[in-house]
Ligand code: NAD
């Protein structure tokens with residue numbers, strides 16, 4: 001399956017398939033990137049997978065020289081310090097402006113390798129090869145960056161890749177928790193714009209145990225939602241805010257947990273609370289709010305905030321940059337497959353949070 005993303009720096013393809021790693025040589029040729037040095041940037045866990053070994057083997061056919069730079073796995077390493085090490089690694093190998101980076105891994109690798117690609121010698125071409133389900137989301141849209149001690153994703157850029165290549169066979173080594181965290185974003189995309197996808201997931205929850213060929217359609221449908229939104233609003237001025245559904249509450253809960261909750265787990269809780277905000281306003285039918293919680297729960301995700309201190313969670317939300325005196329900007333679901341941007345009063349958030357926490361819905 002092939003999608004296309006428009007960006008200020010030209011359109012780029014998104015390929016989704018079981019076994020898509022075998023298309024990498026052809027893709028690099030098509031992009032005019034064959035015969036260059038290729039730096040495969042990854043983390044040390046992904047480096048050890050058979051997937052990465054096979055991918056490296058495949059790119060050796062078209063690269064002038066192929067080398068791997070790996071850093072320790074985990075969001076704590078998505079830092080300027082790691083970026084500096086990668087710059088040194090590239091320099092040692094004589095990596096030049098025309099050469100190519102392949103970002104092979106989850107969202108951490110994608111964000112960090114993309115950031116290095118954006119900044120090394122004022123920018124080199126790179127290709128995203130996501131290997132987690134969650135990265136079906138992060139690999140599209142060109143947002144790259146690193147964390148600072150003060151917070152996540154505080155330094156970065158918009159820097160689109162030359163292509164995104166999603167091989168669903170990479171997903172077979174994910175554990176159940178990584179899988180359900182990724183499913184939260186798949187379900188989010190269904191809520192934003194794909195009612196049919198949502199119904200499919202209600203009928204047949206997607207576990208990581210099936211045949212990778214069977215994931216292709218679902219992953220591609222979720223990616224298409226993100227692609228369509230990004231194509232209409234690359235720089236997050238208006239429409240792209242719909243992608244934040246579940247994230248306003250979700251980010252605050254994730255921070256409050258000290259990142260013991262996974263991103264997708266926090267987003268799942270956020271989606272339920274935000275659905276209840278919408279239902280209390282009469283924007284979303286109560287039945288659809290129940291469906292949202294049920295489908296998340298069936299995919300192994302938490303649906304109730306485990307923290308009683310709603311005031312602390314609200315304070316974390318209040319420091320978010322998208323809030324003005326008219327209220328806080330939320331993307332709220334108004335139906336399965338539709339989201340609207342609304343101003344919400346803190347008190348509505350408080351009431352919905354408590355209602356969900358106490359299990360009234
Ligand atoms: P991750 O990259 O840390 O991957 C999670 C874990 O899975 C890591 O330990 C990794 O080594 C391991 N892993 C990766 N692929 C594997 C595989 N195929 N088999 C087995 N293990 C594998 O995290 P993530 O959940 O993919 O992404 C989270 C990151 O994405 C965060 O840093 C977040 O800020 C970022 N993000 C960015 C955007 C964006 O638009 N740029 C959007 C959402 C999230």
Ligand code: ZN
Pocket residue numbers: 185247263267
């Ligand atoms: Zn997210």
